[in-house]
Amino acid sequence: MQKRSFTINGESVTYYFAGCFSMLRTLADPAKTVLITDENVFRHHEKRFKGWNCIVLKAGEAYKTQETVNSIIEQLVELETDRSFTLVGIGGGVITDLTGYVASVYMRGLRFGFIPTTLLALVDASIGGKNGIDVGVYKNLVGIIRQPDFLLHDLIFLNTLPDAEWVNGFAEIIKHAAIKDAALFRELEANNLTYYRKKKKEACRLIERNVLLKTRVVLNDPTEKGDRKLLNFGHTLGHALENQYELSHGEAISIGMTYASRLSASLTGFRQADRVIALLDRYELPTYAEYDKERVFSVLKMDKKKSRDQIYFVLLEKLGKAVYRPLSFDHLYETL
């Protein structure tokens, strides 16, 4: 186990890398803690939850909604949860987003922590304090930015992770490499999914590298005024596709990264679009989708990253170096 602490925008966050679920008792008093998880995690790991107050939610992005928030709040009231309590989200990004959001607004804020159980949550969703819910087709339309007090990693949860969830996680790992870390990009090109799934030590190292990469970006820009925006590479179009076509988050941003790489070729002179696309393909991610352009555009126009007539888009200049550029909707419409 390795412990690392950071202060992000005045809030302290401690990571426990390569830790163990049983350590949770040293971080939170079971009598003053409510664990929030989903049916999948609970079914596979029921015995770990013994002796804890639990709220078990239906699994899936479809439940990242206000209705679920209402139901969590109702259960917190039943459990007589007061301000002295800690909430701990144990699951993928949907669970950590919901837990962080509820903990930020229930009684105007409780202490909270995460045990991310998916690769995607480990390397991305659990980091940076963004939380929130979807409203209709608009992803994360409602939420706030607040950091968890702690993140405890126990890679035992990866043993029960479905194949598709490994693929999902690699979409964000490839994103990190493409925008910030050319050496990581080359490492990924030299390996594949099976390699990281078999070599636990390599997976561990890969996760820690990605956590620290994202954390450094967030540290330098906690409220997303500058560099943090680069983490949205592939996400602008990706989010517009995701809820409408029932793609997983990884699939959606993989398609988003494909388009953004091609767009970069024409707008910044980026020469490695083929390598980005080949790497996505190597990690079994989709790089093409048929979609209804009008429908996707109507969602793009509500994107949080837009001003009235233009949208900010993350482009690549070279591998490991991304830039943030305004594009007019007209230009984007023609190019897509």
Added chain:
Amino acid sequence: MQKRSFTINGESVTYYFAGCFSMLRTLADPAKTVLITDENVFRHHEKRFKGWNCIVLKAGEAYKTQETVNSIIEQLVELETDRSFTLVGIGGGVITDLTGYVASVYMRGLRFGFIPTTLLALVDASIGGKNGIDVGVYKNLVGIIRQPDFLLHDLIFLNTLPDAEWVNGFAEIIKHAAIKDAALFRELEANNLTYYRKKKKEACRLIERNVLLKTRVVLNDPTEKGDRKLLNFGHTLGHALENQYELSHGEAISIGMTYASRLSASLTGFRQADRVIALLDRYELPTYAEYDKERVFSVLKMDKKKSRDQIYFVLLEKLGKAVYRPLSFDHLYETL
């Protein structure tokens, strides 16, 4: 017009005392602003809202709920509200609480300001950045603390304020005097409602004095770890009564202050309980209520200010000096 700026917990807040609604154009661009108000304010002042995007809500505490938040968010989406927008709440405490809350979570936070239109909102509800909604009988169970960018006072709105709303406002003014300002307490004893309603200049002075009193408390303790808790004088029991018995906020906390003053007599040796009760009575506030003790206690047990077996209660030591004390539920139950 007098302008005063403060920085509370890193957030800047500017008050425009004795200002004018028409100044709003200098604070927010109509093309990038949505005004949020209620039917009462809108009906009385419709012409002022011309040329602005407006969301008009049903009036009353019964609508300070998640359903109303959902409806505001839906309307913001329809108005294509993006992160460059400002929300302005124009109304009493329900409107400022709802506006501040929605502005804090929509797209993870928009700029917002208030034009408080009731005496209660002017001297209390609009100040300090607490916002939120009720959940069932639990007042303000959900919310966050975030400061408005500006507060614009235009006392023209007081001309259309019903009598009961004047009384409501004086409950918080008397609270401020009792916990922090013995000189103000004596001033209030020497005057009455009619005096302040007739003398606009005196009302103006009284409002500014109360705003600055509360602001100083909040400034010294933005996250309610210490002195700010004293502002809850009368509120613990008051909130438990308010939603259950359809009392106005002022009426409920007036009864709460009556009980807290009597409790102070037995717990701190406070000798002026009769003067507090006489002053509440002078400003036409109730000082007695029949209520179902069991029912009120079940709500008290969920109060945000409680730990498991005890509740923190604000008591008076003398006029202008309050203290914060833990009381066991058993003790409180016997005493009430």
